[in-house]
Amino acid sequence: MKILVIGSGAREHALVWKLKSSTQVDEVFCAPGNAGIAQQATCVAVGVEDVAGLLSFAKEQAIDLTVVGPEVPLMLGIAEAFQKEGLKIFAPSSAAAAIEGSKDLAKALMVRANVPTADYETFEDTAAAVAFVKNKNKPYVVKADGLAAGKGVVVAESVEETVEAIEDMLDRGRFGGAGAKVVVEEVLVGPEVSVLCFTDGKTVRPMVWSQDHKRAYDGDKGPNTGGMGAFSPPKEYSEELQQQILETVLEPIVAQMAKEERTYVGVLYAGLMLTADGPKVLEFNARFGDPETQVVLMRLATDLVDIMLSCIDGSLASQEILWSEKPACGVVLASGGYPGSYEKGLPIAGLRDNPETLDAEDVVVFHAGTKQVDGEVVTAGGRVLTVCAQGDDLSQAVDTAYAALKDISFTGMEYRTDIAKKSL
Numbered sequence: 001m002k003i004l005v006i007g008s009g010a011r012e013h014a015l016v017w018k019l020k021s022s023t024q025v026d027e028v029f030c031a032p033g034n035a036g037i038a039q040q041a042t043c044v045a046v047g048v049e050d051v052a053g054l055l056s057f058a059k060e061q062a063i064d065l066t067v068v069g070p071e072v073p074l075m076l077g078i079a080e081a082f083q084k085e086g087l088k089i090f091a092p093s094s095a096a097a098a099i100e101g102s103k104d105l106a107k108a109l110m111v112r113a114n115v116p117t118a119d120y121e122t123f124e125d126t127a128a129a130v131a132f133v134k135n136k137n138k139p140y141v142v143k144a145d146g147l148a149a150g151k152g153v154v155v156a157e158s159v160e161e162t163v164e165a166i167e168d169m170l171d172r173g174r175f176g177g178a179g180a181k182v183v184v185e186e187v188l189v190g191p192e193v194s195v196l197c198f199t200d201g202k203t204v205r206p207m208v209w210s211q212d213h214k215r216a217y218d219g220d221k222g223p224n225t226g227g228m229g230a231f232s233p234p235k236e237y238s239e240e241l242q243q244q245i246l247e248t249v250l251e252p253i254v255a256q257m258a259k260e261e262r263t264y265v266g267v268l269y270a271g272l273m274l275t276a277d278g279p280k281v282l283e284f285n286a287r288f289g290d291p292e293t294q295v296v297l298m299r300l301a302t303d304l305v306d307i308m309l310s311c312i313d314g315s316l317a318s319q320e321i322l323w324s325e326k327p328a329c330g331v332v333l334a335s336g337g338y339p340g341s342y343e344k345g346l347p348i349a350g351l352r353d354n355p356e357t358l359d360a361e362d363v364v365v366f367h368a369g370t371k372q373v374d375g376e377v378v379t380a381g382g383r384v385l386t387v388c389a390q391g392d393d394l395s396q397a398v399d400t401a402y403a404a405l406k407d408i409s410f411t412g413m414e415y416r417t418d419i420a421k422k423s424l
């Protein structure tokens with residue numbers, strides 16, 4: 001088979017690496033890819049937003065299966081465009097992906113499906129939003145309705161901060177059109193877990209759980225980022241909670257979407273807070289998470305092509321999905337200054353070639369913002385690499401990942417030293 005992966009992050013490197021290990025796969029292409037992906041796949045210079053360009057490439061090359069990493073092409077309708085031409089694509093339709101593209105739509109779907117989530121109101125009018133908050137007289141979470149690259153959420157600590165966030169979005173256009181409508185929701189407390197699942201629109205099969213680290217610095221301090229590291233499984237995992245999340249969150253939302261002509265096929269990502277009143281949804285994403293995917297796919301023991309095809313064919317219920325018992329940890333190496341401004345083009349020393357499948361060392365280094373220039377790999381983005389390792393237990397996985405990253409260096413390299421610490 002010929003596979004096309006769309007995207008250029010460490011998530012897509014992990015997808016390429018996993019798909020390449022399938023005995024059914026002859027050739028993998030990646031658009032646009034990065035320096036690490038280029039070692040395993042043929043990189044194609046077509047951007048993720050160029051749906052027409054991606055489609056014509058897939059037709060020309062007679063690609064058998066296309067796999068989409070990031071959200072933007074989903075919202076642009078890449079799934080429909082490929083399906084119309086009879087091409088197989090592992091991606092939800094734009095109508096289904098709207099569960100990530102509009103927080104207001106996601107909340108309304110959850111209410112109709114009776115899925116537990118924070119109480120909320122949606123506003124387009126500043127005066128009404130401010131009056132609501134002042135009347136309640138407590139801080140709220142303010143969320144831009146549309147896509148804001150993971151930055152559109154303010155968890156306010158005071159009424160003033162809540163009002164400030166509302167005004168920033170509605171009056172001062174902080175997130176442009178994405179913030180022209182805001183969801184104002186109650187503040188929840190508890191540990192957060194990421195539960196990704198495969199679905200064919202009827203059956204839901206959860207993946208092993210993971211936990212992201214969104215803040216830039218140790219101890220969950222500093223600004224929000226795309227994610228500074230992840231591990232699997234978090235200590236909160238239990239079979240009972242898994243069953244509860246399946247029955248109260250994942251199955252009802254997928255069933256509701258099918259009922260509303262938004263049938264969801266692909267990977268659905270539930271960001272959950274485990275509150276004293278049970279698991280509640282913080283957000284849904286219409287795709288694999290980054291950096292969660294890097295550690296989750298390390299633990300996948302079944303051929304990913306088979307799973308993806310079963311989602312597309314509607315036969316997920318009878319598809320075997322096996323996971324490794326061994327925990328995994330991934331640490332993101334970022335450019336100095338990220339998530340603010342940072343320098344690019346800095347040479348990276350100490351990179352290793354990845355094993356085709358996991359070997360005794362249990363280490364894989366997934367590239368994100370990297371580029372090959374004159375035979376040298378240099379930095380090309382904020383998140384540069386995710387160094388991942390598996391271990392017999394979580395502490396071994398963590399130690400192995402941190403030991404492996406010691407070989408790697410570039411000027412200004414930053415990383416968190418406490419990935420997975422809360423579960424150790």
Ligand code: AMP
Pocket residue numbers: 118141143150153155185186187188189192214271282283
């Ligand atoms: P989201 O993009 O919706 O996941 O929000 C980003 C982060 O904001 C989440 O990972 C949480 O840490 C936090 N957050 C979102 N919604 C809430 C909420 N209702 N209560 C507390 N924290 C929240």
Ligand code: GLY
Pocket residue numbers: 150212226227285288289290291292
């Ligand atoms: N790690 C969070 C996300 O992918 O949105």
